[in-house]
Amino acid sequence: MGGPEPKEGGRELERIIFFSDAVFAIAITLLVLELAVPEVPADRLGAALAEQLPHFFAYVLSFLVIGQYWMTHHRLFRHIRRYDIVLIWLNLLYLLGIAFLPYPTALLGAYPTTPLVDLFYGLSLLWPTTVSAVLWFYVRRRGFLSDELPPDTQRQLGKRAIATAAVFLVGAGAAFLSIYAGVFCWVVVLPFVRMLVVRRF
Amino acid sequence: MGGPEPKEGGRELERIIFFSDAVFAIAITLLVLELAVPEVPADRLGAALAEQLPHFFAYVLSFLVIGQYWMTHHRLFRHIRRYDIVLIWLNLLYLLGIAFLPYPTALLGAYPTTPLVDLFYGLSLLWPTTVSAVLWFYVRRRGFLSDELPPDTQRQLGKRAIATAAVFLVGAGAAFLSIYAGVFCWVVVLPFVRMLVVRRF
Amino acid sequence: MGGPEPKEGGRELERIIFFSDAVFAIAITLLVLELAVPEVPADRLGAALAEQLPHFFAYVLSFLVIGQYWMTHHRLFRHIRRYDIVLIWLNLLYLLGIAFLPYPTALLGAYPTTPLVDLFYGLSLLWPTTVSAVLWFYVRRRGFLSDELPPDTQRQLGKRAIATAAVFLVGAGAAFLSIYAGVFCWVVVLPFVRMLVVRRF
Amino acid sequence: MGGPEPKEGGRELERIIFFSDAVFAIAITLLVLELAVPEVPADRLGAALAEQLPHFFAYVLSFLVIGQYWMTHHRLFRHIRRYDIVLIWLNLLYLLGIAFLPYPTALLGAYPTTPLVDLFYGLSLLWPTTVSAVLWFYVRRRGFLSDELPPDTQRQLGKRAIATAAVFLVGAGAAFLSIYAGVFCWVVVLPFVRMLVVRRF
Numbered sequence: 001m002g003g004p005e006p007k008e009g010g011r012e013l014e015r016i017i018f019f020s021d022a023v024f025a026i027a028i029t030l031l032v033l034e035l036a037v038p039e040v041p042a043d044r045l046g047a048a049l050a051e052q053l054p055h056f057f058a059y060v061l062s063f064l065v066i067g068q069y070w071m072t073h074h075r076l077f078r079h080i081r082r083y084d085i086v087l088i089w090l091n092l093l094y095l096l097g098i099a100f101l102p103y104p105t106a107l108l109g110a111y112p113t114t115p116l117v118d119l120f121y122g123l124s125l126l127w128p129t130t131v132s133a134v135l136w137f138y139v140r141r142r143g144f145l146s147d148e149l150p151p152d153t154q155r156q157l158g159k160r161a162i163a164t165a166a167v168f169l170v171g172a173g174a175a176f177l178s179i180y181a182g183v184f185c186w187v188v189v190l191p192f193v194r195m196l197v198v199r200r201f
Numbered sequence: 202m203g204g205p206e207p208k209e210g211g212r213e214l215e216r217i218i219f220f221s222d223a224v225f226a227i228a229i230t231l232l233v234l235e236l237a238v239p240e241v242p243a244d245r246l247g248a249a250l251a252e253q254l255p256h257f258f259a260y261v262l263s264f265l266v267i268g269q270y271w272m273t274h275h276r277l278f279r280h281i282r283r284y285d286i287v288l289i290w291l292n293l294l295y296l297l298g299i300a301f302l303p304y305p306t307a308l309l310g311a312y313p314t315t316p317l318v319d320l321f322y323g324l325s326l327l328w329p330t331t332v333s334a335v336l337w338f339y340v341r342r343r344g345f346l347s348d349e350l351p352p353d354t355q356r357q358l359g360k361r362a363i364a365t366a367a368v369f370l371v372g373a374g375a376a377f378l379s380i381y382a383g384v385f386c387w388v389v390v391l392p393f394v395r396m397l398v399v400r401r402f
Numbered sequence: 403m404g405g406p407e408p409k410e411g412g413r414e415l416e417r418i419i420f421f422s423d424a425v426f427a428i429a430i431t432l433l434v435l436e437l438a439v440p441e442v443p444a445d446r447l448g449a450a451l452a453e454q455l456p457h458f459f460a461y462v463l464s465f466l467v468i469g470q471y472w473m474t475h476h477r478l479f480r481h482i483r484r485y486d487i488v489l490i491w492l493n494l495l496y497l498l499g500i501a502f503l504p505y506p507t508a509l510l511g512a513y514p515t516t517p518l519v520d521l522f523y524g525l526s527l528l529w530p531t532t533v534s535a536v537l538w539f540y541v542r543r544r545g546f547l548s549d550e551l552p553p554d555t556q557r558q559l560g561k562r563a564i565a566t567a568a569v570f571l572v573g574a575g576a577a578f579l580s581i582y583a584g585v586f587c588w589v590v591v592l593p594f595v596r597m598l599v600v601r602r603f
Numbered sequence: 604m605g606g607p608e609p610k611e612g613g614r615e616l617e618r619i620i621f622f623s624d625a626v627f628a629i630a631i632t633l634l635v636l637e638l639a640v641p642e643v644p645a646d647r648l649g650a651a652l653a654e655q656l657p658h659f660f661a662y663v664l665s666f667l668v669i670g671q672y673w674m675t676h677h678r679l680f681r682h683i684r685r686y687d688i689v690l691i692w693l694n695l696l697y698l699l700g701i702a703f704l705p706y707p708t709a710l711l712g713a714y715p716t717t718p719l720v721d722l723f724y725g726l727s728l729l730w731p732t733t734v735s736a737v738l739w740f741y742v743r744r745r746g747f748l749s750d751e752l753p754p755d756t757q758r759q760l761g762k763r764a765i766a767t768a769a770v771f772l773v774g775a776g777a778a779f780l781s782i783y784a785g786v787f788c789w790v791v792v793l794p795f796v797r798m799l800v801v802r803r804f
Contacts, residue, residue, distance in 0.1 A: 012275070012279065015218070015222060015275065017618070018219075018222060018621075019222050019225065019226055019271065021618065021621060021622055021625065022222065022223055022226035022227070022230075022625060023226050023229065023230050024622065025622055025625035025626050025629060026226060026227055026230040026231075026625070026629055027230055027233075028626065028698075028702060029625075029626050029629040029630050029633065029702045030230065030231075030233070030234065030629075030633075031702070032630075032633070032702055032703055032704075032705050032706050033234065033633065033636065033705075034238075035706045037637075037706075037709045037710055037713050039713075042714055042716075042717045045714060045717060045719055045720065046719055049719075049723075059703070060699065063695075063699050063702070064695070064699075067692075067695040070622065071688075071691060074615070074618065078615065085272075088272060089268075092264075092265070092268040095229075096261065096264050096265075099229060099230045099232070099233055099264070100233055100260070101233075102233050102234075103233050103236045103238075106238045107238055110238050110240075111243055111246060113243075114243045114246060116246055116247055116250075117246065120250075213476070213480065216419070216423060216476065219420075219423060220423055220426065220427055220472065223423065223424060223427035223428070223431075224427050224430065224431050227427060227428055227431040227432075228431050228434075231431065231432075231434070231435065234435065235439075286473075289473060290469075293465075293466070293469040296430075296469075297462065297465050297466075297469075300430060300431045300433070300434055300465070301434055301461070302434075303434050303435070304434050304437045304439075307439045308439050311439050311441075312444055312447060314444075315444045315447060317447055317448055317451075318447065321451075414677070414681065417620070417624060417677065420621075420624060421624050421627065421628055421673065424624065424625060424628035424629070424632075425628050425631065425632050428628060428629055428632040428633075429632055429635075432632065432633075432635070432636065435636065436640075487674075490674060491670075494666075494667070494670040497631075497670075498663065498666050498667075501631060501632045501634070501635055501666070502635055502662070503635075504635050504636075505635050505638045505640075508640045509640055512640050512642075513645055513648060515645075516645045516648060518648055518649055518652075519648065522652075
């Protein structure tokens with residue numbers, strides 16, 4: 001494709017990061033709108049709130065997941081110094097996945113034990129992870145990364161991007177069998193895998 | 202009209218850009234609220250989700266469209282160095298169109314094959330495009346553009362603004378006949394036209 | 403009250419402005435959520451959309467009104483150099499009024515010809531205007547304004563703040579008689595009054 | 604746990620503050636969505652609006668509460684110079700509580716006199732306060748605070764964090780008995796306690 005010359009970051013790159021941060025912040029805060037106030041007599045409210053537990057669970061899970069994505073995005077863009085229109089589009093496709101998450105969250109709250117929904121949720125998580133990995137390899141191949149980042153670290157981070165995507169792929173499958181297995185992958189296995197690499201730089 | 206003297210950009214111009222970026226980010230993230238969780242028995246959920254396909258399609262389409270507008274706005278304001286109150290109002294009228302887009306998106310998801318809705322959606326896209334073209338000619342005529350931008354490029358960008366508005370006008374008409382024809386205009390024809398000009402600077 | 407010493411602006415004042423801008427941007431973009439997609443057969447959609455005209459009218463009106471408030475806030479804070487906790491609270495009370503506006507907007511869309519609603523809408527506009535005038539006199543009295551702002555201009559701006567509040571007060575009353583009279587005040591009379599003063603600096 | 608080395612703030616710390624401010628601004632502005640337009644004949648609208656008084660009360664209360672949290676967060680992060688991943692997670696857990704507040708607000712509006720709801724609301728306020736106190740002690744112990752902040756002031760602020768959490772704990776209990784008692788704690792007692800300490804620095 002070629003396209004126009006890559007541009008030096010500065011002001012423009014900051015605006016891209018700002019836009020991404022705003023989408024993260026809005027998506028994570030919109031999650032609460034999926035929690036509906038029960039319409040029952042006051043004396044049955046306790047039971048009604050207890051029935052909403054899956055919704056609260058989905059809320060907290062997605063909040064932490066989006067927070068995790070935000071931190072990863074953070075770390076990734078800290079190393080980027082140049083950009084082109086392909087990078088902007090990849091970032092938009094990534095944000096499409098982030099901004100979409102309130103929907104699978106609401107779905108998971110409403111149908112917590114339906115395998116199809118668990119799979120849907122898992123695949124929704126897989127999307128930004130995959131785009132993020134593609135984005136990483138793109139910026140590496142095009143030389144958009146900070147020169148201060150040693151090639152060794154770049155390779156490490158590449159491995160981490162693949163490992164993360166793999167965990168999410170396994171997690172989506174596991175979620176189809178049981179949402180608990182999926183959550184175990186995303187919440188326990190994933191940070192563990194990540195931490196192994198984070199230690200390196 | 203005359204009005205007060207144009208002011209040098211700096212801090213103030215940044216605040217206008219920040220405000221615009223925030224509106225873009227919020228509008229693009231609010232799109233997801235139009236996706237309603239189906240209320241059916243769990244075993245009929247697969248079919249219910251399949252029925253929602255037009256909503257998902259409208260979601261992705263509008264996400265990419267707003268993303269595209271955001272990039273164009275980006276590129277436009279990168280060249281602006283001075284502003285006055287007319288520019289601020291034009292920008293507000295532009296943002297009115299952007300912030301409105303979640304509504305035609307929801308309409309398109311609910312009535313994907315109704316010609317009236319397709320036209321409505323198309324005209325909703327036409328509005329920010331047209332205001333954007335007016336804004337461009339205004340800043341050019343008033344000399345608000347960066348002095349580094351050669352007159353030749355300014356003319357090129359003016360042509361592009363008109364070409365874009367023309368594609369959207371044709372697209373709105375095409376959408377009235379068939380939503381596919383409209384989408385073809387916005388998604389295939391438009392970036393093609395834009396790329397022709399982008400190459401130049 | 404006394405309270406803690408006023409602080410020099412810099413970074414902190416910027417964060418207050420950023421927060422205010424974000425509330426403006428969110429409130430103005432949330433307006434669209436009040437527009438509900440009609441649920442009628444496709445062949446009756448045209449009529450249903452036509453019935454929604456008051457909603458579209460309320461949407462555009464409130465969008466322009468919030469935009470106008472945003473610009474005024476802009477202009478006001480451009481001159482502020484110091485702040486204290488009272489200023490932050492006044493600004494929060496002001497933003498409470500801005501963030502509330504989507505509700506009277508929805509009310510106006512649903513009951514466009516009910517005098518009570520028109521009055522409610524008018525009073526909702528009166529709130530931020532009044533707080534804004536109080537805020538202006540507070541910062542003036544405490545000497546929080548830029549030293550570059552000549553005392554003469556400060557007085558002019560004070561007069562404008564009072565004039566604006568007066569127009570809104572009259573507008574709320576006029577809206578009770580007829581929404582058109584109210585809109586005339588806010589959209590025609592107000593910018594006219596403002597422009598008279600803007601010319602001065 | 605140890606983990607990676609703490610990093611000097613600068614750009615990254617700013618992005619964390621920006622993200623937090625955005626969540627605050629969105630949560631505070633989303634509150635208005637909980638106010639539903641009554642669907643009654645126009646002549647019964649006055650009575651319907653009067654019935655909504657608890658909702659308006661909950662709206663204003665939560666607006667001021669979130670505003671208060673925002674200011675506290677402000678003040679806290681003004682002194683932070685370094686950060687690590689634990690700080691980011693603590694901040695996320697804090698924001699989870701802030702972003703959640705529109706839900707208990709809606710609940711309080713719908714069931715203003717139900718003790719369970721008042722307790723629920725009180726506990727929702729307790730969460731961010733507690734996390735905030737933990738965060739404060741963490742940054743102090745790790746030496747993330749500005750060196751300009753004298754140890755004496757640090758101790759004062761630590762005491763204030765504990766005092767605030769204690770007031771909220773008492774307030775949650777008081778709210779269970781009567782929402783008015785709870786509100787009295789949060790709105791009257793709390794600022795009083797805070798002011799006592801603020802005077803010191």
